[in-house]
Amino acid sequence: MNNVFKGRSLCVIEDFSIDERRYFFKKTQELKRAILENNEAVMDSFRINDPDFGIYEVFLEDSTRTKESFRNAAKFHHAKVSELLCDSSSINKGESYADTFNMLSGYSNRIFIVRSKVEGLTKWLSEETSEYAERNHLPYKPAFINAGDGKHEHPTQELLDEFSFLERLNMDFSEIHLALVGDLYHGRTVHSKANGLKIFDKVTVDLIAPDELMMPENYIEIMKENGFKVNIYPSIENYLDCGDIAKIWYFTRPQLERMGERILKKEAELREAITFKREFIDRLKEGTKFYHPLPRHKEHPTIPTFLDKTELNGWEEQAINGMYCRMILLSLIAGKIGEDFSGQSAIEKDYKSEEYIVEVQPENKDNKEKNISEGVRPIRNGIVIDHICKGDSPEDIRKHIRLISSVIGLDNARGGEWISHGSDGKFKGIIFRPDVMDLSRKELKRLAAIAPHCTLNIIKDGKVAKKFRTHMPPRIYNFEDMSCKNEACISNPVNKEGVASKFYRTNDGGYRCAYCGKVHSFKEIWNKR
Ligand code: CP
Numbered sequence: 001m002n003n004v005f006k007g008r009s010l011c012v013i014e015d016f017s018i019d020e021r022r023y024f025f026k027k028t029q030e031l032k033r034a035i036l037e038n039n040e041a042v043m044d045s046f047r048i049n050d051p052d053f054g055i056y057e058v059f060l061e062d063s064t065r066t067k068e069s070f071r072n073a074a075k076f077h078h079a080k081v082s083e084l085l086c087d088s089s090s091i092n093k094g095e096s097y098a099d100t101f102n103m104l105s106g107y108s109n110r111i112f113i114v115r116s117k118v119e120g121l122t123k124w125l126s127e128e129t130s131e132y133a134e135r136n137h138l139p140y141k142p143a144f145i146n147a148g149d150g151k152h153e154h155p156t157q158e159l160l161d162e163f164s165f166l167e168r169l170n171m172d173f174s175e176i177h178l179a180l181v182g183d184l185y186h187g188r189t190v191h192s193k194a195n196g197l198k199i200f201d202k203v204t205v206d207l208i209a210p211d212e213l214m215m216p217e218n219y220i221e222i223m224k225e226n227g228f229k230v231n232i233y234p235s236i237e238n239y240l241d242c243g244d245i246a247k248i249w250y251f252t253r254p255q256l257e258r259m260g261e262r263i264l265k266k267e268a269e270l271r272e273a274i275t276f277k278r279e280f281i282d283r284l285k286e287g288t289k290f291y292h293p294l295p296r297h298k299e300h301p302t303i304p305t306f307l308d309k310t311e312l313n314g315w316e317e318q319a320i321n322g323m324y325c326r327m328i329l330l331s332l333i334a335g336k337i338g339e340d341f342s343g344q345s346a347i348e349k350d351y352k353s354e355e356y357i358v359e360v361q362p363e364n365k366d367n368k369e370k371n372i373s374e375g376v377r378p379i380r381n382g383i384v385i386d387h388i389c390k391g392d393s394p395e396d397i398r399k400h401i402r403l404i405s406s407v408i409g410l411d412n413a414r415g416g417e418w419i420s421h422g423s424d425g426k427f428k429g430i431i432f433r434p435d436v437m438d439l440s441r442k443e444l445k446r447l448a449a450i451a452p453h454c455t456l457n458i459i460k461d462g463k464v465a466k467k468f469r470t471h472m473p474p475r476i477y478n479f480e481d482m483s484c485k486n487e488a489c490i491s492n493p494v495n496k497e498g499v500a501s502k503f504y505r506t507n508d509g510g511y512r513c514a515y516c517g518k519v520h521s522f523k524e525i526w527n528k529r
Pocket of ligand 1: 062063066067148295
């Protein structure tokens with residue numbers, strides 16, 4: 001029977017579908033119960049018990065819980081654990097991540113657990129090492145688990161957080177009302193919640209943080225797109241004054257190591273807004289539980305230690321759940337469990353090919369001459385790109401016209417460009433190039449990505465011989481003159497890994513980086529000239 005989990009990578013939470021995650025939680029609950037009841041027979045049904053199976057931990061950033069819970073989860077499975085000693089590895093001699101992980105893949109390592117400040121690293125490594133495995137005829141493709149990448153995601157933390165919330169909700173997926181408190185700007189665990197919480201049918205999220213630490217707009221947008229109700233509050237004090245307080249609170253610590261000088265200067269004031277105080281206790285709802293991915297800061301914990309011995313403490317069991325969840329994850333990736341899964345798998349997600357240059361009927365069907373002018377003379381032969389950046393300001397349109405001309409390779413041809421009004425009175429840009437008679441498929445794709453919603457007119461003998469409308473391609477990749485503009489992303493040139501950028505179109509007409517998830521406008525993906 002096909003096991004959809006076997007050999008899978010988990011780089012972002014969406015790498016597992018909602019059905020797959022719900023299956024994961026059910027299995028975690030079964031295993032946790034078996035362990036607590038010391039039911040060896042059930043435990044054995046989850047155990048990998050394969051002497052060749054092992055995990056390889058590569059922690060390029062510090063960790064206690066993630067690293068040690070994976071190590072102990074592997075012990076449960078009687079699997080081996082290897083670790084790259086990052087401080088003394090050849091990465092410090094300037095070796096690329098590609099060379100490092102390809103090599104380790106060749107040494108029979110099949111599951112890598114990787115933490116790094118470089119965003120999208122595991123996603124790219126899973127692609128890179130697959131190619132390496134193929135060209136070296138390895139009998140497997142390595143799987144990658146993202147153990148936290150910069151400010152991006154922490155998908156295994158997300159699984160254990162969701163499992164902990166579900167235990168509190170008696171495994172009921174129908175609804176969650178969750179308060180996220182703390183450093184929502186830098187915290188990857190809260191960013192994973194933008195898609196992670198989709199396992200619940202109805203979601204209300206209260207975001208509690210001062211402006212400097214507020215959740216980035218793109219994650220708030222994702223939450224809203226996912227149908228979540230999102231409320232924003234600047235401090236706990238302010239939140240407690242609102243009528244409808246959540247019973248599940250998720251705190252994070254201020255991530256000082258990721259903050260710039262400007263924010264660090266306001267450290268005390270920011271901590272004040274997101275630290276729970278003794279006098280707030282009476283204002284909480286009955287049955288409230290607090291969670292925290294941990295670590296807490298020993299001097300300035302956002303959940304003070306006097307709460308440890310209260311009913312509010314959900315964070316200790318949450319941390320223990322991390323080990324159960326990681327046991328299940330390894331069991332799934334090893335193919336020990338998963339055959340009884342039924343439902344939609346994320347591996348069935350496919351990007352349908354879609355035409356992005358569509359031929360439309362020229363308006364001069366009766367072949368009447370159309371006044372497409374080159375200065376004062378009508379153009380007789382060549383191309384005219386019309387409706388560029390319709391509705392933008394003339395200054396912005398001019399700027400973009402220059403970029404289009406350069407990206408499509410029209411800079412050295414005769415012709416010109418101008419700004420005019422459309423019939424609706426909005427500004428639009430026009431580029432004309434007499435003598436350029438056609439564009440190649442590659443140029444057309446570039447045109448559609450840099451000038452969507454335009455028309456391309458092919459003019460012959462003074463008439464519009466053909467007319468096309470451009471639409472944003474659903475995917476765009478492998479062009480050297482575009483890049484993700486997030487400097488923390490593995491595909492950004494500053495990281496010098498030579499990773500070709502890749503973007504997927506978003507529902508609202510942006511381009512999302514396939515590695516770090518940053519959303520760009522169609523203008524932003526191209527490099528400045
Ligand atoms: N929650 C978490 O990721 O903890 P560590 O940084 O200790 O792994």
